Amino acid sequence: MAKKDAKQYVCQNCGSVYPKWQGKCDACGEWNTIVEEQVGGEGFSNLNSRRSKGKIIDFVPLSGSQQKVERLSTGIRELDRVCGGGLVPGSVILVGGDPGIGKSTLLLQACAKIASLPDRPEVYYISGEEAIDQVRIRAKRLQLEQAPVNLASSTDIRDIVATLEKSNAAVVIIDSIQTMYLDEVESTPGSVTQVRACSYELIKLAKRKGFTLFLVGHVTKQGAIAGPRVLEHMVDTVLYFEGERGHHFRILRAVKNRYGATDEIGVFEMQDQGLVEVENPSALFLAERQGNISGSCVFAGIEGSRPLLVEIQALVSPTGYASPRRAVVGWDGNRMSMILAVLEARCGLNLSSQDVYLNIAGGLRITEPAADLAVAMAVISSLTNKPLPADMVIFGEIGLSGEIRAVSQPSLRLKEASKLGFASALTPPTHSKEKKVNVEINRFEIGNVQRLINWFN
Secondary structure (H helix, E strand, C coil): CCCCCEEEEEECCCCCEECCCCCECCCCCCECCEEEEEECCCCHHHHHHCCCCCCCCCCCCCCCCCCCCCCECCCCHHHHHHCCCCECCCCEEEEECCCCCCHHHHHHHHHHHHHCCCCCCEEEEEECCCCHHHHHHHHHHCCCCCCCCEEEECCEHHHHHHHHHCCCEEEEEEECHHHCECCCCCCCCCCHHHHHHHHHHHHHHHHHHCCEEEEEECECCCCCECCCCHHHHHCCEEEEEECCCCCCEEEEEEEEECCCCCCCEEEEEEECCEEEECCCHHHHHCCCCCCCCCCEEEEEEEECCEEEEEEEEEEEEECCCCCCCEEEECCCHHHHHHHHHHHHHHHCCCCCCEEEEEEECCCCCCCCHHHHHHHHHHHHHHHHCCCCCCCEEECCEECCCCEEECCCCHHHHHHHHHHCCCCEEEECCCCCCCCCCCCCCEEEECCEHHHHHHHHC
16 A cells, blocks of 8 residues: 555656656656656545455446437537537536637637526536636626626635535536646646546546536647646547637637547637637638639548538749758648659659748648648649639549549538539549439549649640
């Protein structure tokens, strides 16, 4: 059994534990992140220290009846979409994002709408970062000051748990988990041990009482949620807020969801009244697009279960340096280097003496390889100074040998393009098992990157 005065050394960046202090963490490679912490108390960190005779657990077959899950709507359709259709009672949702991107604003809007439902569910907003008056100022700016939300400012987990035990809460928001502390854990708030112990106590209560718990999490400079990685494994859903400060769009992305699809996104626009839903993101992302411009094309992508059309912009210019520049915004820079290498090797294009700049318009970040073909066409268009047809969408994956590979859900991409008035599409060859769809759009199939040059002759 661990002694109460035992000590351990924990990395505050990744949560790795060491028997003695050292300057560099071997797991994550960070310097001066290892801090001495006490091992003891009744928090999550010393559950293994209790030893008692266990009970025999019962096993059941996979088949059997199950209780239908009744989801609670937040009144914000984009948030419901990302959560899988609404909030599941007893679920725990971790929300992360850069400072000032809109996490607290969105959750305050959501809890105000939930509290104003006809059956008046109890909603508790507990702030550990802001005073009550600060939250009230935000609510007044958002015109939500009349919403029946239970507001409190506290950082003591024991006080919060004791209060929620006697309530009939439907939704609880903790803003943020890094400010909470458990008095049995002898370390500062925000440390790995404190975050893990506080989260365990809140999650255990949410599962037992059946309310939906939102945990707001800080992020590191690399964009990951600060604290132990185990926190993301403990919760049911992990949502990340994405977006550039210079853009008014905000993307809420589900990177983990036990009750819905991962990589589902919700699109919001930051306005004076707070975050406003964007019902048709494709039309909004393409609203400022100018046709008949070289280096520009429209990519038909899929984010979760939603088709999304975005503009990809490329600029190719002669370099004035010994090593050409490669600048990418909104896409993977390593993947762009691979595409440029394929175009040089398979198409004979001279890109080694050219600077290449790539931008995904609107501040959206694309991760799927289906954008390869659109990126390649934008680069060739800028290099040759010949524009692509303004009413064409493009998608397809490029292999190292120059082949154009099929991508998932092509029919859904084509339907979205047809709905927005696009007349043609440049796609990989039709797969034998692909379901045919009747859309009023001309589909040009291409199997190798060498044929891309023919579009600009």
